[in-house]
Amino acid sequence: MEATNLGLFVLEAIGYFGLMVTLLHFRNRLGLGVFVTALGVMHFMETYLAAVFYVNLPFGVASPGSSVFFAGKLMMILMLYLQEDASTVRQPIYGLFIGNLLTVAIAWILQLHHTIEMSPGNEADFGFLKEMGWLMIWGTAILYLDSIGIILLYERLGRYIKRKVILRFMICGFVLLTFDQVGFFGGLHYFLGVPLSAFWDGWKAKMFAVCVYTVLFALYEIYVRRDGIPAAARSISDVFGDLTFRERYNDLLDRTGRDILTGVYDRSRMELEAPVMIREAQRQGLYGTVIIIDADHFKDVNDNFGHLQGDEVLKAIAGRLGTILRSADRVFRFGGEEFVAVCPGTDHEEGLIVTERLRWTIATSVKTPDGKPVTVSIGVATADEDGVSFTTVLAAADDRLYQAKKSGRNCVVGRSGLVKVG
CATH class of the missing domain: 3.30.70.270 (Reverse transcriptase/Diguanylate cyclase domain)
Structure with missing residues (x-):
């Protein structure tokens, strides 16, 4: 059973990476919006799976929603930065942030309605909406910090291991997904009562996912993508300024x-x-x-x-x-x-x-x-x-x-x- 789950875990990671990288690689032909939409559309599903869907793996009990799909999303945001720049990657960061807040706001408003049960046993689950609402807000805030943090850390590492792009990619995944596990699991424990014993299992699953994504990223870098701009190391203040719209004061100059x-x-x-x-x-x-x-x-x-x-x-x-x-x-x-x-x-x-x-x-x-x-x-x-x-x-x-x-x-x-x- 555990071996089967692990095989499916890896297969899910490969499938997610393969699809998203294809959309990213051909963004000039398909449009960046296709990649960004695919990146953001699964956030509710990721949060839901992280809350209720757990499987036995050789290293413990974990949720594919958190360890495969959310980890994959964060690594995709870093890959978008490697192929574009901070001013481009901030679009999905802020888009995800605003879109998820909108989702939660709508869910809260819907609870004010007087609903009708159209078929027996299928009434609206307001308890679920409330739980997911708070969890979505917490997860969205963590995602925002994760996304900015992984880019800033990548640039900071560039001062020490400038040309070790794959190593920087892996270290960033380890560090930020550890931070994410601490933050998001705190929300799961507080809102849904997920036991503390699941913390380390989930962390190990995320670290395993980072290893899988790093191998896939290395294959992509070596055999598909032309090598170039990733070796650059920019100042942290410049990158942070791009991510947080500080460059808007240069808009007049740009025109x-x-x-x-x-x-x-x-x-x-x-x-x-x-x-x-x-x-x-x-x-x-x-x-x-x-x-x-x-x-x-x-x-x-x-x-x-x-x-x-x-x-x-x-x-x-x-x-x-x-x-x-x-x-x-x-x-x-x-x-x-x-x-x-x-x-x-x-x-x-x-x-x-x-x-x-x-x-x-x-x-x-x-x-x-x-x-x-x-x-x-x-x-x-x-x-x-x-x-x-x-x-x-x-x-x-x-x-x-x-x-x-x-x-x-x-x-x-x-x-x-x-x-x-x-």
Whole structure:
């Protein structure tokens, strides 16, 4: 019996991780909302299972709702942070917090109704609503602290084990789920009378779940996801500011320095921010890649179809850049039909892979009014291998862009020369 339950426990963890990581990995195609909705929709079920559904495992009695699904949710929030940034991950954190409070508020209001029993033995269970209401409030508050805490701890660990991403992932899971077990079990014991003997069993189940999720995360990192930004270590105050909306005072600045046509940042903003991004990446022991993209034969588009159609082509190119590059990267309009992307935490080989994907995406999806594909030429350079300052790296990328045009256009040129000709 215990062996069967353990097998199902692992199978549930694998299934949950597999589905959620698939939604996370393809978020640019499916939309981040699909991942966030799937993440939040199970919270009531997790809380209910943690309250009443327990099984025998080799290391004690535990609830899959708490040790598999809630633990998985917390690790997914950390994975979202690793692939995006704090300003993105705060959306599900606050969404879960507000949504769960709304659920509890509605449950309390429903208790004011005079209900009708439509079939024998199926009357509304107000005692259950009250118990779950208090438990949901307590669990939501703990989840909020867990979510912020796991990200802050991950960044703190980055000061000591910067490039040990998998180890940092596991340690964060151990620490925050231990904190969660203390906090949430206190609520279970107070509201539902769950015996104290279940505390250690539940803790061991959560630690086991962290081990399972760490193995799955390692497989994903090694075989699926490109390695890059996770090694970065940001200051705790910066991350906390992003998670708690402190950056809102920068909103006015964010609205300035934008190119009116394409919506990306303009050259003046590039001259202000790009050098800082490159310096900061090097300070953290990371690479910083600079990419220059130039639309091929763009003058012909303007001459043959007019400047309005040329503008549409530029907007389409800028849009494709936004779908391929990460939120941590910055895109600037350099002038005319040229764009510059600055990618911190990206080495040269990784930059070449991304730019070739970018080149292919534009060539297969952006077209002129007569249906001909629009292509781009791209030059790639990386700090500190091509220089230590942004200006030096930009000059190297510009020189490689010139080589790409001489090579027939619709191609990427990096340090070792031509990457691929379309």
